[in-house]
Structures are given as structure tokens and as C-alpha cells.
Amino acid sequence: MQENLPRKAACIGGGVIGAGWVARLLLAGVDVSVFDPAPDAERVVREVLANAEHATARLISAPLPPQGTLSFASSIEAAVEGADFIQESVPERLDLKRRILGAIDAAAPADALIGSSTSGLLPTDLQAEMSHPGRLFVAHPFNPVYLLPLVELVAGGRTAPESMERAVALYGAIGMKPVVIRREIEAFVGDRLLEALWREALWLVNDDVATTEEIDDIIRYSFGLRWAQMGLFETYRIAGGEPGMRHFLAQFGPALKWPWTKLMDVPDLDDAFIEKIASQSDEQAQGRGVRTLERIRDDNLVGIIRALAAEQGGKGWGAGALLREHEARLRAAAEPAPAGEPLRLMEGEVDAAWIDYNGHMTESRYLQVFGETTDALLARIGAGADYVAGGRSFYTVETHIRHLSETKQGEAFHTTTQILGTDAKRIRVMHRFHGGDGTLRATAEQMLLHVDMGAGRASRATPEVLEAIAAIAGPQRALPIPPEAGRGISDLR
Structure with missing residues (x-):
């Protein structure tokens, strides 16, 4: 790409x-x-x-x-x-x-x-x-x-x-x-759909049925959340129950002929009506400027898209699936680490949702980041989603995380990975979590076991995957074993 x-x-x-x-x-x-x-x-x-x-x-x-x-x-x-x-x-x-x-x-x-x-x-x-x-x-x-x-x-x-x-x-x-778009039409598809909703919303404000904030609440607390993942037709297919779309149309189709909508009409946008909408909108903004509202919007969108990326067993759904595909292309196009150096597999910025009551990144989020780093490693060696679809996978059977320093909200970070040992069925890895200044903040040692999911037991990885593992692990053998490798929890007895 x-x-x-x-x-x-x-x-x-x-x-x-x-x-x-x-x-x-x-x-x-x-x-x-x-x-x-x-x-x-x-x-x-x-x-x-x-x-x-x-x-x-x-x-x-x-x-x-x-x-x-x-x-x-x-x-x-x-x-x-x-x-x-x-x-x-x-x-x-x-x-x-x-x-x-x-x-x-x-x-x-x-x-x-x-x-x-x-x-x-x-x-x-x-x-x-x-x-x-x-x-x-x-x-x-x-x-x-x-x-x-x-x-x-x-x-x-x-x-x-x-x-x-x-x-x-x-x-x-x-x-x-x-x-x-298959045919050249005015306003294309997205804006035609939005225009229909916009006309109805203007009438509802004009007729004093609801304020701008109340209409926005109705959207964002209900069907807006559904649309983020499934759009319109798939949402209504579910609404039809087990019989699906045919039942939905049979049940609710007649309502389309009822005089509910003012779709082909619009209120007169005179000065008084414009001022009515604008003043309600100003009150709704609560003094927040456009850049602040943009930042709030962006933070919310990031959270929604990343949540969608975690759906479907890690394959993602909707915009989340597209994000995972794009990240895979970026990893494939990234400059490879010099042979024998730790792999740099993940990077990002610490989200506000990752912060605990102590004001720094909570332990569950370190596990999340290290898990995603493992996923990136598996994709690198050819054991990603397609491999799993074929009935084979690597399972994480052991993890030990050490927290060495605090990480704050908004800090940049990246992870690196060193393969400590391999055989036909196992990979032992050491992940490191680095802050934006390069300091080591946390480590995770993991043992990954190759599994034949159909048989429900450990098995040899495919020759292609073993070859890809060897291409990384071989040159890395010259690296020193990290001092935290093999460490357990200190004994206080």
C-alpha cells in the first residue's frame, strides 16, 4: 500500500x-x-x-x-x-x-x-x-x-x-x-442521509418540540451509538428479530406512509429562527471554544474506534477493523530494526482513560499494551489473524510484569521486544515499555505456546512461522540477557 x-x-x-x-x-x-x-x-x-x-x-x-x-x-x-x-x-x-x-x-x-x-x-x-x-x-x-x-x-x-x-x-x-459512488448525484450519499435528519431536527426546534441540546442527546445516547458500529440497515435487520429485514419491513414499513415527516420541507430560516438555534447552541457549548470542542470530539472518537478495533476476537469491527488493517500496513512498512536489535513494535500516547486514582497509568493498561505488542510480534512472524483462522495460534501461558517507574497521561511511549528463547512449540519473549524520554518504565516476560486449536493441544508451529521466528531470534542471541529475565516476586518472609 x-x-x-x-x-x-x-x-x-x-x-x-x-x-x-x-x-x-x-x-x-x-x-x-x-x-x-x-x-x-x-x-x-x-x-x-x-x-x-x-x-x-x-x-x-x-x-x-x-x-x-x-x-x-x-x-x-x-x-x-x-x-x-x-x-x-x-x-x-x-x-x-x-x-x-x-x-x-x-x-x-x-x-x-x-x-x-x-x-x-x-x-x-x-x-x-x-x-x-x-x-x-x-x-x-x-x-x-x-x-x-x-x-x-x-x-x-x-x-x-x-x-x-x-x-x-x-x-x-x-x-x-x-x-x-455508483452514479453521479447531487449531495452524493452521506450528505443526503444527513440532510434528511437535519431537516427534521430544524422542524423540531422550530416547533418547540425540543432544543438543540435535547436533540443531540437523543442522538448520542441512542441510535448514534448503534450507527458507529453497524450503520442503518444492519441495525434494522437486528430490530426485525430472527426473521430479519423482511419482518422489520413488514412490521414498520406501513409507518413510512404516515404523516410523521416534513422531509421535503424546511422551516423559514429567518433572522429570528437563526438566532433561536444559535443561542441554544451557544448555551449548549458552555463557553468552550472550537479547538476545545474539537479535542473533546477527537478524544471520544479515538475511544470509540479503538473499542471497535478490539471487537470480533481482535479482528475489529467497522472503523476498528479498518484501523487494524492500516496499523498492519504501517508495521510492515516501518523501517526494520537492525538485525540483532530489539524489535520496536508499538508506540502511542497514554490516554486519559488509562490513568488510575493515583494519577498514573494503571497496571491493567500495561498488560493491554504488552498484549498488543505480542499480537504485533505474531503478525510479524506470520501467525496473525489468517493463521488463527486456519486453526492454529500461540497462546500466552505465562506473564510476569515489573513496574519500574510512573507514566503520566499524555506521555508518548513505545515498546520493544527481544526473543529470549524458542523451540518448535514455544517462544519466550521480553517486552519493554519505554517512556517518551526513552526511560524504561515497565517490562513483561511472556511464554507463548503454539496450539492446534482443533485438537486442543500444543503442537509444532508451521515451518514458515518457525523460519520467521528464527530470522529474528538468531541475530538477537548476541544480545545480553536482560537482568529482569526469570525474575519472580521478591520473598518478604
Whole structure:
């Protein structure tokens, strides 16, 4: 996947969405040049990037590539020079976008892809003033771009099929879930669904049925939680009970003809109604600024996505499954440790939820991190999810953890692994947990036993896995045995 990353990207427009694209690309290791004539564009981009760095460090446990270089250009022409991918994110006005895309098209290298961030404008209309329309497509993300992985890709009437193929590969390489929309329609799919809910919400406020906060509470305490993992149709399939979707539609389908909705109408957005919504929204924010709200939102999204990553026996579900796949690609693409050195398998930032009543990282979270480090080692030797699906696995049969120093909330960390011994059925490993300053904070010694799950007993690992273990363990034999190896709990008797 890493070969699909652009060498250099240009982001034209540095607002909320544009800055999100900048952050997503930089954290994927891509150099980005930004053009936005707004006087505060650089400040906004750097503030959004800071939030993205905070969130990504807590979201992704695999080693990230070196961050790309950020630069700010004085013109579109300077920004797109040498870029093989351009993401346009200027305001949602057809005339403005056509003019900007025309300038990008005239200055960009001939083989550069051009994605337009629009919430509903048709790509065919956007192509109207381009000399090379075959490389233009819509790439509609969701905010925050650096955390939410979906991007809707829409081809215009003159978009080349190979441009769409390249776009799918490119967005996948930066950890996104590209969905190609089958037909060119106004507002695409995501915003059409959101628009229906938004219209109903406006009517409910207009008619004094509920306030903005009450409507948000109804969403976030109920179906919003369901949608995060299963979306709409699968949620309703479950609601149909054992007979599934057919029963659900038979039972609730007639309600669709009842006059419940004002779907095709909208309240008059006059000054009084706008002030009503705005004042309720201000009260709901409780004085918190936009960057604070973004940080709260990001922290919550990280927690939800990481929880989804732990589902389905560690394979993940929804956005969590995508995260695990992306982390596996990052580990595979990471610079390998020199032969004979401990492997660096996991890194991240200590989450607020990991802190105990003493104000430092609690012991259960060390076990979690060491367990995920073991998972990364098993994936490295070819004993990951596919291997388990084949009926074989390594079970952790013994663990000894030593806590050497406190680790605080927000601290960076990484883990390293040394293989202390192996045979055909066992691997003895020593994991180390290092703080951001490199100091050793904790260690875990583990014994892993290879098991034939169908037979329910220990067995020899496959030749391929044994060969992969030997390739790591052989050179590491020259390392000194850690002083904590083989240690037990001190005897106080």
C-alpha cells in the first residue's frame, strides 16, 4: 500500500476540511504544500495539525512514518509544482471551484490526480473549464478528516477510469475507506442521509418540540451509538428479530406512509429562527471554544474506534477493523530494526482513560499494551489473524510484569521486544515499555505456546512461522540477557 502514497501533495484551501486533509497527509508521511490566501490560514492549519497529532498518537499503535514536511506557498502555481496529488478544498461555490480547478489543472504536472472536496457539487460541472478533466474526481470526506476514514469518490462524465483506480489506492494508503459512488448525484450519499435528519431536527426546534441540546442527546445516547458500529440497515435487520429485514419491513414499513415527516420541507430560516438555534447552541457549548470542542470530539472518537478495533476476537469491527488493517500496513512498512536489535513494535500516547486514582497509568493498561505488542510480534512472524483462522495460534501461558517507574497521561511511549528463547512449540519473549524520554518504565516476560486449536493441544508451529521466528531470534542471541529475565516476586518472609 505504501507505494500508492503520493511523493508530494498540494492542498488548496486550508479551512476546516482543507486543514484536516493537510494533517491526514502529513501524518501518513507525505510532504504537503498549502495555498490559502486567508491571513490566518497558517495558524488554523497548525492548530488543526496539533489536534490531529494528539489524536493520532492515541489512535494508532503501530510505528508511524516520519511526518511529512509542511510548507505554505504564495500561489496555486507554487503549491502544485512537483505534486502528484492535489486536494482542493475551497468554499462551496461552483464559480469559485471552477476557477480554482482551472488554475490547478493548468499548473499541475500532467500525471497529477486532482480531488475536489465538495459536499454536493457534481464533478461533471466542476470539470467544465479544465483542459485535462480525466484526472478530476470528487473526494468528499467527513470532519475530522484525520480521524473519520470515509471518503466518497465520485467520477464525473469525463473522469478516466484509471484515475478512479489510482484514487482508491491512494486514499486507502493514507488509512481511509474509499467508497466509489455508483452514479453521479447531487449531495452524493452521506450528505443526503444527513440532510434528511437535519431537516427534521430544524422542524423540531422550530416547533418547540425540543432544543438543540435535547436533540443531540437523543442522538448520542441512542441510535448514534448503534450507527458507529453497524450503520442503518444492519441495525434494522437486528430490530426485525430472527426473521430479519423482511419482518422489520413488514412490521414498520406501513409507518413510512404516515404523516410523521416534513422531509421535503424546511422551516423559514429567518433572522429570528437563526438566532433561536444559535443561542441554544451557544448555551449548549458552555463557553468552550472550537479547538476545545474539537479535542473533546477527537478524544471520544479515538475511544470509540479503538473499542471497535478490539471487537470480533481482535479482528475489529467497522472503523476498528479498518484501523487494524492500516496499523498492519504501517508495521510492515516501518523501517526494520537492525538485525540483532530489539524489535520496536508499538508506540502511542497514554490516554486519559488509562490513568488510575493515583494519577498514573494503571497496571491493567500495561498488560493491554504488552498484549498488543505480542499480537504485533505474531503478525510479524506470520501467525496473525489468517493463521488463527486456519486453526492454529500461540497462546500466552505465562506473564510476569515489573513496574519500574510512573507514566503520566499524555506521555508518548513505545515498546520493544527481544526473543529470549524458542523451540518448535514455544517462544519466550521480553517486552519493554519505554517512556517518551526513552526511560524504561515497565517490562513483561511472556511464554507463548503454539496450539492446534482443533485438537486442543500444543503442537509444532508451521515451518514458515518457525523460519520467521528464527530470522529474528538468531541475530538477537548476541544480545545480553536482560537482568529482569526469570525474575519472580521478591520473598518478604
